[in-house]
Amino acid sequence: MHDPFLQALGGIVPEERLLLGQAELLPYESDGLTAFRAKPRAVVLAESAEEVIQIVKTCHAHDVPFLARGSGTSLSGGSVPVEDGVVIALNRMNNILDYCPIFRSMVIEPGVITAQVTQRASEDGLYYAPDPSSGPVCTVGGNVAFNSGGAHCLKYGMTSNHILALKVVLPDGEVTTFGTASLEGVGPDLTGMFVGSEGLFGIALEITVRLLPVAETFYTVIAAYDTLERAGKAVAMLVASGLLPGAIEIMDRLVMEAAHAAVGVEYPSRAEAVLIVELEGPTEEVAEEKVQLQQILKESGAFEINPAKNEQERLMIWKGRKSAFSAAGRLSPDFIVQDGVVPRSRLGEALVEIQKISNKYNIRVANVFHAGDGNLHPLILYDGRQAGLYERAEECATEIMRLCIALGGSITGEHGVGLEKLVFLKEMYGPEDTLFMHRIRDAVDSARLANRGKMLASAEAPALFSHGLHPLEKQGIIFRN
Amino acid sequence: MAEQATTVEEVCDFVRSTQHVRVMGGGSKDNLSREPTLCVGGLSGLIEYQPDEFTFTALAGTPVAQIEEVLAEHGQYLPFDPPLSKSGATLGGTLASGLSGPGRFRYGGVRDFVISCRMVTGAGEIIRGGAKVVKNAAGFDIPKLLVGSLGCFGVLIDLSFKVFPKASATATLKVETGGVSAAVDAMHQLTHQPLDLCALDFDREGVLCLRVGGLAASLPERLQRLRTLLTGLGTIEQVDDDAAIWAAAGEFSWVPPGARLLKIPIVPGSIARIEQSLQNSRIDPPRRYSVGGNVLWLSWRSEDRWEQLPEFELGGLVLCGDAPVRWMGHWQDNVFFQRLKTIFDPDGKF
Numbered sequence: 001m002h003d004p005f006l007q008a009l010g011g012i013v014p015e016e017r018l019l020l021g022q023a024e025l026l027p028y029e030s031d032g033l034t035a036f037r038a039k040p041r042a043v044v045l046a047e048s049a050e051e052v053i054q055i056v057k058t059c060h061a062h063d064v065p066f067l068a069r070g071s072g073t074s075l076s077g078g079s080v081p082v083e084d085g086v087v088i089a090l091n092r093m094n095n096i097l098d099y100c101p102i103f104r105s106m107v108i109e110p111g112v113i114t115a116q117v118t119q120r121a122s123e124d125g126l127y128y129a130p131d132p133s134s135g136p137v138c139t140v141g142g143n144v145a146f147n148s149g150g151a152h153c154l155k156y157g158m159t160s161n162h163i164l165a166l167k168v169v170l171p172d173g174e175v176t177t178f179g180t181a182s183l184e185g186v187g188p189d190l191t192g193m194f195v196g197s198e199g200l201f202g203i204a205l206e207i208t209v210r211l212l213p214v215a216e217t218f219y220t221v222i223a224a225y226d227t228l229e230r231a232g233k234a235v236a237m238l239v240a241s242g243l244l245p246g247a248i249e250i251m252d253r254l255v256m257e258a259a260h261a262a263v264g265v266e267y268p269s270r271a272e273a274v275l276i277v278e279l280e281g282p283t284e285e286v287a288e289e290k291v292q293l294q295q296i297l298k299e300s301g302a303f304e305i306n307p308a309k310n311e312q313e314r315l316m317i318w319k320g321r322k323s324a325f326s327a328a329g330r331l332s333p334d335f336i337v338q339d340g341v342v343p344r345s346r347l348g349e350a351l352v353e354i355q356k357i358s359n360k361y362n363i364r365v366a367n368v369f370h371a372g373d374g375n376l377h378p379l380i381l382y383d384g385r386q387a388g389l390y391e392r393a394e395e396c397a398t399e400i401m402r403l404c405i406a407l408g409g410s411i412t413g414e415h416g417v418g419l420e421k422l423v424f425l426k427e428m429y430g431p432e433d434t435l436f437m438h439r440i441r442d443a444v445d446s447a448r449l450a451n452r453g454k455m456l457a458s459a460e461a462p463a464l465f466s467h468g469l470h471p472l473e474k475q476g477i478i479f480r481n
Numbered sequence: 482m483a484e485q486a487t488t489v490e491e492v493c494d495f496v497r498s499t500q501h502v503r504v505m506g507g508g509s510k511d512n513l514s515r516e517p518t519l520c521v522g523g524l525s526g527l528i529e530y531q532p533d534e535f536t537f538t539a540l541a542g543t544p545v546a547q548i549e550e551v552l553a554e555h556g557q558y559l560p561f562d563p564p565l566s567k568s569g570a571t572l573g574g575t576l577a578s579g580l581s582g583p584g585r586f587r588y589g590g591v592r593d594f595v596i597s598c599r600m601v602t603g604a605g606e607i608i609r610g611g612a613k614v615v616k617n618a619a620g621f622d623i624p625k626l627l628v629g630s631l632g633c634f635g636v637l638i639d640l641s642f643k644v645f646p647k648a649s650a651t652a653t654l655k656v657e658t659g660g661v662s663a664a665v666d667a668m669h670q671l672t673h674q675p676l677d678l679c680a681l682d683f684d685r686e687g688v689l690c691l692r693v694g695g696l697a698a699s700l701p702e703r704l705q706r707l708r709t710l711l712t713g714l715g716t717i718e719q720v721d722d723d724a725a726i727w728a729a730a731g732e733f734s735w736v737p738p739g740a741r742l743l744k745i746p747i748v749p750g751s752i753a754r755i756e757q758s759l760q761n762s763r764i765d766p767p768r769r770y771s772v773g774g775n776v777l778w779l780s781w782r783s784e785d786r787w788e789q790l791p792e793f794e795l796g797g798l799v800l801c802g803d804a805p806v807r808w809m810g811h812w813q814d815n816v817f818f819q820r821l822k823t824i825f826d827p828d829g830k831f
């Protein structure tokens with residue numbers, strides 16, 4: 001090894017944890033946005049915070065870009081390597097460092113799998129609220145980078161609302177900490193600023209998460225509607241009613257068919273759309289709320305309302321919901337998944353517009369939403385083998401994203417900007433505010449080493465597309481929300 | 482004399498032409514807005530409120546009380562119980578001081594409800610962060626950064642928040658546990674249970690205040706269950722005027738006039754040690770533990786030695802009273818903070 005940079009890396013980790021060969025590097029070339037690839041110079045399998053710090057310092061000294069990688073499930077190209085840069089793989093840093101059930105907090109390494117936090121806490125009646133569908137495989141470090149969401153953000157917020165403290169290494173190797181295990185602090189909320197920064201501010205080495213007590217009772221219903229628009233309006237009615245359900249989700253006909261085929265869940269046969277609503281809380285409270293809920297659902301035009309009769313049925317409803325997108329692979333060989341947000345009161349309007357866009361491009365769009373938050377996940381279905389369809393699907397996706405901006409929403413509710421939405425960040429925030437973000441990044445990382453080229457477009461950004469399933473989805477291990 | 486700004490342009494002009502900018506909103510945290518150079522109380526008013534969207538945007542100088550009143554007309558509220566609203570706290574001041582009241586316990590603090598902001602930076606530019614929707618993962622989360630920033634990044638112009646439906650009924654149980662340590666034990670028994678408590682505070686006598694909220698018809702049953710859980714922990718009493726006692730807590734009515742008031746973030750596990758140091762020193766300052774033992778609100782009389790606080794490992798934000806400092810702590814040494822500061826405030830005006 002003559003390259004002094006690689007030699008320096010070799011001084012930090014043993015040979016078997018420094019991957020350099022083509023075959024070894026291959027699995028790290030892409031992420032959940034499978035169509036997009038780049039070749040890293042090396043992958044380092046880090047096992048401790050100290051190693052990560054040394055690697056970052058070495059990258060900085062040699063002016064080599066780097067990025068952290070959790071499980072590589074990003075749907076926006078966030079964990080695609082920087083060309084010729086270093087991938088710092090954090091999966092092996094998966095220790096729970098401290099768990100304090102009595103204070104409802106846990107300190108973990110960034111490579112801990114999201115679902116394992118709840119698994120560990122559940123024996124004490126606690127759980128970690130953020131629940132991305134990729135929870136069984138994605139890491140909390142990745143969730144922190146993207147401020148990930150899930151079906152239950154409505155009441156308890158996204159990842160950011162559950163991160164109390166961080167230890168991070170900045171892009172030049174400086175190590176610092178933000179926050180404490182207390183729910184409150186003094187001084188600017190640096191933790192809040194770091195979360196969602198998509199790896200541009202450096203690497204989270206230690207994460208303190210907040211835990212909540214598991215609700216005593218759940219009441220989960222499926223309500224059937226004869227049009228998607230009516231289901232959308234029902235969401236607005238529900239939100240306006242003053243009930244605060246744990247989750248409000250929508251699935252349309254196409255998605256129901258796919259979910260039925262994939263996991264066997266039965267949906268009301270004439271339904272063009274279903275709403276899944278979950279109430280949670282103390283038993284007495286839920287008992288009273290469900291009467292209200294049923295009333296609203298009836299008024300909103302639901303022609304069938306099916307509550308889960310037991311925990312098994314409830315889990316089945318969620319299995320259907322969480323399988324929905326993976327199941328969409330049955331509807332179409334390729335699809336683009338979007339993540340825009342619209343004001344909840346304009347959801348009905350957005351659905352009508354999406355239908356129009358779908359008709360205009362003559363491309364099928366399947367809809368499954370975190371409706372209560374106004375977070376849309378339209379699936380744009382196409383067959384990449386047919387000439388011109390890929391481009392058409394891309395135009396269709398772009399138009400939907402612009403619709404979200406025009407309605408006063410956001411281009412991403414939880415998947416992040418990554419590579420995929422680079423050009424749209426500026427459309428959403430305008431040139432000045434985007435430029436200001438560039439300046440912030442440059443102040444933190446003057447050499448632009450940390451996850452270079454993501455979130456903030458450097459020059460003309462490449463057009464990128466997500467199509468097809470993540471390999472783990474194909475195996476039915478994870479599902480997409 | 483502080484300059485009065487009533488428009489965004491006036492704020493920009495002032496920032497561009499002045500070397501030292503210290504902003505005052507409502508002046509309810511007198512120690513934080515001491516010797517202001519710019520008063521933004523005139524930058525006031527609700528800009529946008531869509532009740533069915535559960536979000537609003539208001540100018541930063543808008544009194545919180547005014548917003549709470551409008552929200553209440555639609556059965557909505559800011560779930561973090563912004564403190565000092567009756568004393569004139571403004572929306573911007575609440576965010577910049579990073580203050581949340583007892584309701585922080587249930588759904589989160591001011592950081593968890595702010596969704597968007599517009600501000601004037603030290604260079605006199607207007608920038609916007611966040612979006613006016615309840616979920617957004619695009620770009621850096623500038624609104625969160627400003628929480629607790631004490632004006633060191635710029636002058637807030639307007640802020641957007643998400644809000645929640647207000648419980649149709651609330652009630653509070655008071656439990657006389659006999660002392661702080663008994664109150665802490667009781668708290669630990671409760672915080673694991675799925676009780677959906679809205680607030681959990683206690684004072685130096687160990688009187689635990691537990692607030693429950695929800696639909697009116699189911700509330701009595703929930704209270705009954707809570708009473709059963711609390712059996713043996715001390716005398717239990719349901720307070721007559723639930724809203725009044727929490728309003729009083731939010732105004733710190735227990736703090737003697739003229740005394741300093743500190744917000745000290747803590748973890749519940751440190752309470753025993755804090756109580757021990759205070760006892761050893763034979764100072765028994767009025768105090769209240771809030772947010773399930775995550776905040777200590779401490780009143781420190783002017784005759785009590787200031788230097789003792791760090792000796793007790795106590796530090797925090799000094800909101801009110803005449804104090805030698807605005808806060809105690811080292812967040813300004815943080816390297817990430819310093820790098821951000823060079824962009825927001827290149828000439829060190831704030």
Ligand SMILES: Cc1cc2nc3c(=O)[nH]c(=O)nc-3n(C[C@H](O)[C@H](O)[C@H](O)COP(=O)(O)OP(=O)(O)OC[C@H]3O[C@@H](n4cnc5c(N)ncnc54)[C@H](O)[C@@H]3O)c2cc1C
Binds near residue numbers: 074205480
């Ligand atoms: C089937 C499927 C379903 C999904 N469902 C959801 C969902 O419901 N909700 C949702 O929000 N997302 C969802 N996602 C997207 C994805 O799982 C999340 O974005 C997740 O947070 C990524 O975690 P990861 O460990 O795979 O991170 P990676 O993909 O490895 O990395 C993501 C980004 O985080 C950075 N990063 C990783 N670790 C660190 C660290 N320690 N410090 C700093 N930066 C770091 C990386 O550099 C990269 O930019 C889904 C993805 C798939 C494939």
